[in-house]
Amino acid sequence: MSSEQTESPYQRRRSSRRDADVADLVGRAREGQARAVARLISLVEDASPKLREVSAALVRHVGHAQIIGLTGSPGVGKSTTTAALVTAFRAAGKRVGVLAVDPSSPFSGGALLGDRVRMQEHALDPDVFIRSMASRGHLGGLAWATPQALRVLDAAGCDVVLIETVGVGQAEVEIAQLADTTMVLLAPGMGDGIQAAKAGILEVADLYVVNKADRDGATQTVRDLRYMLSLGGRHSVAGAWRPPIVATVASRGEGIEEVVAALDKHRRWLDDSGERARRQQERAAAEIEAIAVAALRERMGDVHGLAALGTLAARVVHGEIDPYAAADGLIEQL
């Protein structure tokens, strides 16, 4: 532990306590102890110095869980649907993890729109792990802590992990990169949903849920969606997965059985087609790349790099060099 030689005795004591913790925490998390799971996710989310140790300790215990992404515009009923799915999975005897990724201010660092409250009915079930995470800033939001938190839940023996996120713009794409199965929720009468669909959802969804199907316009929403899907893209390839559309009223549990059946069917298709292995490989590559980029950014932001960046920025402002030449200069100093 050469890196600890410069720490104060107080810090060394705290580190030792944490040293003892990680192996022990992972052991207790694997037994399904909620507090150990929560503590490991905190270590991961806070980018604690133990992050690497946690990651290394989990590596042999992951790969079991089906990761299900759940996204959609605000107001389509994501949390209600998540809660209904948790109920259904629990009825089937599955251990369930829920990660709610909230939009948050990169300035305050805090998650303001917690979904925890809505999940209260499951809060006391020892086989349900619920966690609300802040997405931290643009570079490294989902890309940074969420994959590690997924690993914790996977290692903790979850059969299913639901990641719930507000889907606008790029979020669906990020979630699709993390999940085995991506569910996109829509609701009738939200032009927004269809607009978002045009922009990015069509390419990433494995399953569409039209929630609030008892409302006016539900049939039209399903029809619009079906029409857009008929316009093709990747789904028209032979052997490709054709994303089903399921209508639900999640608040009353209607249609949830069909959603679960569609999720199971997709899981089987993932295994049979080899797509699961392909997605895992792609996901690992994206995760490694994100960590490497974050590490390089960190080097740019250290004391030395920051001074260099300040000087270069001043030269750009004064019109002495252009930003590309300045970037070359910054890379040289890494």
Added chain:
Amino acid sequence: MSSEQTESPYQRRRSSRRDADVADLVGRAREGQARAVARLISLVEDASPKLREVSAALVRHVGHAQIIGLTGSPGVGKSTTTAALVTAFRAAGKRVGVLAVDPSSPFSGGALLGDRVRMQEHALDPDVFIRSMASRGHLGGLAWATPQALRVLDAAGCDVVLIETVGVGQAEVEIAQLADTTMVLLAPGMGDGIQAAKAGILEVADLYVVNKADRDGATQTVRDLRYMLSLGGRHSVAGAWRPPIVATVASRGEGIEEVVAALDKHRRWLDDSGERARRQQERAAAEIEAIAVAALRERMGDVHGLAALGTLAARVVHGEIDPYAAADGLIEQL
């Protein structure tokens, strides 16, 4: 031009044509020729090999324009407000640039929700440059091409450049990093807007516009906003800018004069307080960093890096190493 020795004669001819173009294009853009401006932005947006040359050629001609960011949820009337502001700035004899940054699919690379149509009334004005840009993927969306496009419009003699973007989650923050002045639009009866406001807008807005002020609930929206602002944060510091709230009906031009006055006032405050210089410096630093990160990512993605990444990803999938160790391995190979 040693890098061109491996190119075919055909490519060399095309390169020479482009070589001639850049200096000429910048000259013609500075005279305000719309086609030259458009061509330069295309070079920048396509990350053409000439990108660096363009950036270097612009460096001495920028710093004049007031960059105004305009953001808000879908449906609040961003494009209508932008069009009304363009009319107002033109009436004051100003040259105006508009960059509409659309959400787009990182898979297709295309911008599907173009705002160009809504700006038709200004399309024939030689002193208005309108450009719709796709935001390309998560890493490097706004961060990548938009600052360069802003430089082009700045160098083309624009007094004002409006950047319009759908604001949800992180977009406001990105736009605030690019703009001298950030306007956040809200509309009555959109719970969404206020939710978004809670999450990130409070920290970045220099000016709030409550559009569609003739609708029910407008007074309530202004009141809610005023209450949230009273809760403080950075604005309560002495000498700090207190973001005003302006009510508008942009479709009828109502309130636009007040918005322009508020923008002018903010510009003066930026100059007087030294905040403009501080923001320019910060912006240049962020831009340099983004370019450096993109360059490093490119190295990771080149033929050599890609093979290494694939091997490392497979080892992570098989539980042989954890992603952090893999990232170390990737950085080593850069």
